[in-house]
Amino acid sequence: MVFEYYPDRVVMRGCEDFDAEKIFTCGQCFRWKQREDGDWVGVALGQALRVGQCGDKVTFYTTREEFETLWYDYFDLGRDYAAVRRAVAIDDYMHAACEYGKGIRILNQDRWEALCSFIFSQCNNIPRISGIVERLCTIAGERIEYEGEEYFAFPSALGVAQMSLEDLAPLRSGYRAPYVLQAAQAIVDGRLDLDALGAADPAAAMKALTSLNGVGVKVASCAMLFSLRIPEAFPIDTWMKQAIKAHYPEGLDPAVFSCNAGIAQQYMFYYIRSGADKPQK
């Protein structure tokens, strides 16, 4: 994996495990969109970014400084995903899932944004979740200018806590709005410290997160995996339930993947959701 630095961009080559489309569409994030020309543009960590990929050449349209302080960690570039794939390919099914999902990476997202987004995700599909998050950012997020276009950052917990249910009505997020509001208030009040939870053990983080109204085990697991850097977290939704029922009728203990459980989950999830695991008709 080598980097070339230019005034306006950083080019990465030779990274076997980077597939922009898989990373941005595997369901872990909701703010990356593909443009007509195939490049991806998103807003994360308070900044907008364009990412282009052609084969193993990945271009990040930003400065070296911003790339090193923000995006290297966001894209989890310090982790050897080839080694993870070898470790979690415990049987034929997982081997196939890893091959199929090769290129996926877990994004280290903003903690509050991830919690909030996955509260919105309950009983919802990706287009609708994206719409809700987009409307929230447009209403309450800070304006960002990037490459001559206007974008909006994800609003802070404080910003959301200062809103009313009426303010949130235009999101059309239904019964999830009060959950998000209560989560924002818990953070502002100091009852919930997301930064501290990253260092906490998984059980403690789970307990703290699920103490929030409207946050159950699944949403908490997503927040832990995608933003708290707790790689043991293993979100089980309806898709994962299906996959486990079909391929592990005796059950599947995430502990077999030890600290790679979360990444194993992403490969499984991506595989089952694609339908590629089903025999062809």
Added chain:
DNA sequence: GAACAGGTGAAGT
């Protein structure tokens, strides 16, 4: 129109 979504929590067995 009814039924159903990447879930949760309360209330019922």
Added chain:
DNA sequence: ACTTCACCTGTT
């Protein structure tokens, strides 16, 4: 401990 249901909204 397990099952059922309502919750808001959008889509089929």
